[in-house]
Amino acid sequence: MTDHWVSFSRRGTAELVHLKGEIDLANANDIGRAIVARTTGADAVVIDLTAVSFLDSAGVRLLDFIVGDLDDRRKPVRLVVGEHGAARMTLQLCSFRSDLLATDLDRAAEELDR
Amino acid sequence: MSESGGPDVTQELRLPWDDDPEDLYEHAPCGYLTTLPDGTIVRVNETFLTWTGYARTDLIGHKRFRDLLTPGDQIFHETHYAPLLTMQGEVHEIALDVVRADRSRVPTLVNAVLESGPNGTPRIIRTMIFNATERRRYERELLGSRRAAESSEQRVRVLQQIVADLAAAPTEAEVAEAVIRAPEPAFQAASSSIFLVDPERDELVAVSSTDPTTGNWDDMPRSSTRAVAEVARRGDLHVIATVAEAEEHFPDLAESMRRSERKTVVLLPLTTGPAEEHGAVAVLGVLAFSFREERVLTDGELRVIRLLGQQAGQALDRARLYDEGRRREDRSSFLARTTRALDEQHRLLQRARRLVERVVPEIADWALVRLQVGPAGLVEYHGGPAPDPELLDARVAEAVETCAPVYAGDGDGLDCTVLPLTVRGRVIGTLALRMAPDRRGAGADRLFLVDLADRAALALENARLYEQERAIARTLQRSLLAADVPGADSRFALETHYQAAAQDLEVGGDWYDAFLITANKLAVVVGDVVGRGIDAATTMGQLRSAIRALATAENGPARLLEGLDRFCERVESARMATVVYAEIDLLSGELAYATAGHLPLLLHEPAGPPQYLMQARSAPLGSRAGDRRRVEDRIRLTGGSRLLLYTDGLIERRGRGLDRGFEILAREFSRLRDAPLKGLTAGLADILVGRDHGDDVCMLCLSLGTEERLERSIGADPVQISRLRADMRGWMAGHGIDPDCLNAVLLASSEAVANAIEHGYRDDPFGMVDVSATISADAVEVRVSDHGAWRGPGADLARGRGLQLIYESMDEVSFDQGEGTTVTMRRHRGAR
Numbered sequence: 005m006t007d008h009w010v011s012f013s014r015r016g017t018a019e020l021v022h023l024k025g026e027i028d029l030a031n032a033n034d035i036g037r038a039i040v041a042r043t044t045g046a047d048a049v050v051i052d053l054t055a056v057s058f059l060d061s062a063g064v065r066l067l068d069f070i071v072g073d074l075d076d077r078r079k080p081v082r083l084v085v086g087e088h089g090a091a092r093m094t095l096q097l098c099s100f101r102s103d104l105l106a107t108d109l110d111r112a113a114e115e116l117d118r
Numbered sequence: 119m120s121e122s123g124g125p126d127v128t129q130e131l132r133l134p135w136d137d138d139p140e141d142l143y144e145h146a147p148c149g150y151l152t153t154l155p156d157g158t159i160v161r162v163n164e165t166f167l168t169w170t171g172y173a174r175t176d177l178i179g180h181k182r183f184r185d186l187l188t189p190g191d192q193i194f195h196e197t198h199y200a201p202l203l204t205m206q207g208e209v210h211e212i213a214l215d216v217v218r219a220d221r222s223r224v225p226t227l228v229n230a231v232l233e234s235g236p237n238g239t240p241r242i243i244r245t246m247i248f249n250a251t252e253r254r255r256y257e258r259e260l261l262g263s264r265r266a267a268e269s270s271e272q273r274v275r276v277l278q279q280i281v282a283d284l285a286a287a288p289t290e291a292e293v294a295e296a297v298i299r300a301p302e303p304a305f306q307a308a309s310s311s312i313f314l315v316d317p318e319r320d321e322l323v324a325v326s327s328t329d330p331t332t333g334n335w336d337d338m339p340r341s342s343t344r345a346v347a348e349v350a351r352r353g354d355l356h357v358i359a360t361v362a363e364a365e366e367h368f369p370d371l372a373e374s375m376r377r378s379e380r381k382t383v384v385l386l387p388l389t390t391g392p393a394e395e396h397g398a399v400a401v402l403g404v405l406a407f408s409f410r411e412e413r414v415l416t417d418g419e420l421r422v423i424r425l426l427g428q429q430a431g432q433a434l435d436r437a438r439l440y441d442e443g444r445r446r447e448d449r450s451s452f453l454a455r456t457t458r459a460l461d462e463q464h465r466l467l468q469r470a471r472r473l474v475e476r477v478v479p480e481i482a483d484w485a486l487v488r489l490q491v492g493p494a495g496l497v498e499y500h501g502g503p504a505p506d507p508e509l510l511d512a513r514v515a516e517a518v519e520t521c522a523p524v525y526a527g528d529g530d531g532l533d534c535t536v537l538p539l540t541v542r543g544r545v546i547g548t549l550a551l552r553m554a555p556d557r558r559g560a561g562a563d564r565l566f567l568v569d570l571a572d573r574a575a576l577a578l579e580n581a582r583l584y585e586q587e588r589a590i591a592r593t594l595q596r597s598l599l600a601a602d603v604p605g606a607d608s609r610f611a612l613e614t615h616y617q618a619a620a621q622d623l624e625v626g627g628d629w630y631d632a633f634l635i636t637a638n639k640l641a642v643v644v645g646d647v648v649g650r651g652i653d654a655a656t657t658m659g660q661l662r663s664a665i666r667a668l669a670t671a672e673n674g675p676a677r678l679l680e681g682l683d684r685f686c687e688r689v690e691s692a693r694m695a696t697v698v699y700a701e702i703d704l705l706s707g708e709l710a711y712a713t714a715g716h717l718p719l720l721l722h723e724p725a726g727p728p729q730y731l732m733q734a735r736s737a738p739l740g741s742r743a744g745d746r747r748r749v750e751d752r753i754r755l756t757g758g759s760r761l762l763l764y765t766d767g768l769i770e771r772r773g774r775g776l777d778r779g780f781e782i783l784a785r786e787f788s789r790l791r792d793a794p795l796k797g798l799t800a801g802l803a804d805i806l807v808g809r810d811h812g813d814d815v816c817m818l819c820l821s822l823g824t825e826e827r828l829e830r831s832i833g834a835d836p837v838q839i840s841r842l843r844a845d846m847r848g849w850m851a852g853h854g855i856d857p858d859c860l861n862a863v864l865l866a867s868s869e870a871v872a873n874a875i876e877h878g879y880r881d882d883p884f885g886m887v888d889v890s891a892t893i894s895a896d897a898v899e900v901r902v903s904d905h906g907a908w909r910g911p912g913a914d915l916a917r918g919r920g921l922q923l924i925y926e927s928m929d930e931v932s933f934d935q936g937e938g939t940t941v942t943m944r945r946h947r948g949a950r
Binding site: 026028029030058059060061062064065088089090093094097098 | 875
């Protein structure tokens with residue numbers, strides 16, 4: 005049911021989470037559950053937000069939770085956002101740590117895999 | 119002495135009948151006893167002594183009369199005889215047994231008289247004793263024959279009852295139950311058992327017994343050497359009077375007679391047919407009954423037993439015919455019901471499912487249907503237990519290969535009959551049935567199963583064809599409907615909805631289409647082709663293409679319909695299709711429309727109520743009877759107008775007039791005026807037809823131009839927020855708002871609405887959130903209002919990421935909390 009918004013792949017040890025479309029109050033919880041089911045136990049996670057056309061505070065809360073969880077387990081995580089776009093805007097407005105943000109998926113995955 | 123030397127009769131001359139009184143006393147033909155009142159014998163005659171073997175001296179003065187009686191008679195003497203004698207002075211014909219000196223008994227009849235003295239005191243008793251040995255025997259015989267008569271009468275009664283039961287017994291089993299009850303009451307048999315002939319399997323089947331511990335209970339072939347089978351073959355009553363006799367002729371019977379302690383056995387064939395012609399009788403079963411003692415049966419009893427055999431045989435014959443008739447009736451009724459039940463399901467899977475559910479438990483304990491459809495095939499099963507899968511696979515393969523049924527055999531370890539499902543000589547699958555051994559095998563059953571398989575095959579093949587056609591039609595329809603309608607144009611927005619009929623019917627011929635004729639001219643169409651299924655879908659595709667080809671900048675709606683009329687001359691299936699067609703000039707806002715037998719357009723302009731456009735009406739496409747003068751009408755629309763095109767499934771409802779349908783549609787369309795366009799058509803379908811509708815619904819809603827002011831009311835449902843965003847996005851894009859500003863306003867508006875839903879309407883799922891937005895030369899202003907009561911931790915307005923985002927993304931934000939909460943937000947246009 006969340007397939008519409010979220011899909012997964014692997015790059016080396018890193019779990020890649022691809023998000024797509026609008027993420028808001030209506031679907032953030034379901035998407036969160038789908039992601040956590042996959043990232044619990046992952047050694048590194050890259051969340052690709054380049055195809056996200058809208059991200060609201062519920063989405064931010066979700067990302068914050070996932071990042072916090074990985075930080076606690078001392079596993080690296082990156083959020084890939086485009087140079088422009090809704091996701092970058094929202095995350096910047098929320099002052100997400102700049103070390104979390106990346107603009108290139110491949111490079112982010114490579115970094116974590118090292 | 120006489121002189122002649124003959125007997126001297128002079129002195130003692132007597133006539134032969136002139137008895138000497140003394141001699142008469144001594145040798146009288148009965149015994150005499152004289153006793154004292156206490157019973158002591160004082161005188162006894164010779165006759166009595168001869169009968170009893172006592173010496174005179176044994177008795178006189180030594181014994182009382184009662185001492186000579188049996189213990190039972192002694193009691194009788196004390197309680198009845200003596201008191202009676204004392205009271206009446208005499209007794210007559212009292213039956214007493216006198217015990218002889220050798221302890222044997224003499225049955226006697228006794229008369230006695232009590233002699234009293236002059237003063238009335240008892241003096242002596244004179245007793246006369248008759249030997250009643252012969253009389254007693256006679257009496258016993260009399261009693262015996264009376265008993266015999268009674269038992270014969272009882273036998274007749276029992277048999278009459280059984281014959282009555284037999285006549286009323288409709289089934290073999292009930293006949294067997296009636297017959298088996300006969301021997302015990304009628305002949306005092308110890309137990310009885312019944313075996314019935316199963317002609318299909320050529321066996322004798324042990325059906326029932328009043329004492330199953332006797333005898334051998336295995337079914338046996340009719341050719342068996344066992345006594346029961348032998349008697350069934352001969353068709354004659356056999357009485358095996360002793361174990362020795364059994365030993366000689368039927369060793370198996372002798373064995374079970376010894377084991378169950380039976381001395382005599384009767385084996386009675388249950389026959390039908392003329393009794394006189396020997397050999398013409400048919401044996402339908404054998405009744406066996408036995409006795410614990412050696413029993414001699416009288417001729418009368420044997421006659422009655424034979425009669426019982428014939429009566430029971432006839433009853434069995436009748437029951438078998440009746441059973442057979444009923445079975446036939448049951449089967450044909452089952453086939454009819456099954457065919458009907460299968461017809462009720464159109465889909466293949468459901469039909470296969472229903473087949474196995476019909477067959478179990480009526481015919482089989484377990485059933486499995488396999489169909490060779492699709493890459494994986496289709497398998498449905500029901501009941502249990504399932505047979506060994508490998509053995510079953512082998513049998514299925516055999517049935518498919520030979521294209522013939524493989525019937526279950528005894529002891530094949532599978533118990534399964536596999537029937538190929540054949541249509542037009544092609545095996546499309548198999549039906550495997552597992553039945554308990556007593557439910558299968560008969561020749562008639564085989565014909566029935568083949569009949570069942572044929573019907574099932576046809577029904578499943580029809581469903582498969584239906585399924586195939588349905589899939590093609592649906593694919594075709596989907597591909598035609600899914601073709602992208604134009605979007606990403608700020609001058610208009612489109613929303614479409616297609617909903618297939620709830621009842622799982624074939625696809626309908628409803629369609630919608632929208633396309634740009636020129637850069638500034640948009641065409642929208644909704645139509646409905648007559649009929650359903652693949653033909654309708656194909657025709658709809660053709661019409662759709664024809665409309666796209668005929669729609670030119672010059673033609674206009676009326677000429678387009680004329681073109682479609684010509685098209686119908688060549689494509690017969692398009693005849694009588696209905697179409698509503700409209701062209702919108704995106705520069706001037708002019709709408710040109712025409713309807714061919716279709717429901718009118720529904721227009722809602724920003725001001726005023728919605729209205730049906732009733733002009734420009736003409737007959738369905740290719741109509742021969744209708745008015746085919748194609749006309750069109752033009753009307754100028756203001757920005758923000760909404761136009762609805764729809765098919766009859768939306769408003770037609772059983773039990774509701776069409777007028778009423780129009781009324782409701784207009785009312786609901788108006789009510790949703792402020793709802794976001796996205797989801798509007800689906801919402802209308804939900805309200806008007808619900809989920810349970812019998813017809814397809816097809817809708818297209820066009821929202822025209824850019825509203826100066828965006829006004830929306832949405833329900834307190836997070837899903838609504840994305841719809842609102844879609845409207846706002848289009849609206850702002852239409853006003854040329856730059857992406858940064860647009861995204862920021864969308865984010866802030868979303869957060870404000872989310873806050874209203876999460877906090878304002880925490881306890882009110884029916885709350886509404888009002889959103890209004892205006893665009894000026896330098897800024898976008900959005901106002902979000904709710905009427906809820908803000909409560910909970912989120913009520914702290916200064917906190918929360920959502921509020922933070924609102925503040926961050928907008929330039930001015932103000933909250934007003936009175937009756938609910940209103941957030942007013944403003945963002946300057948252009949990059950920050």
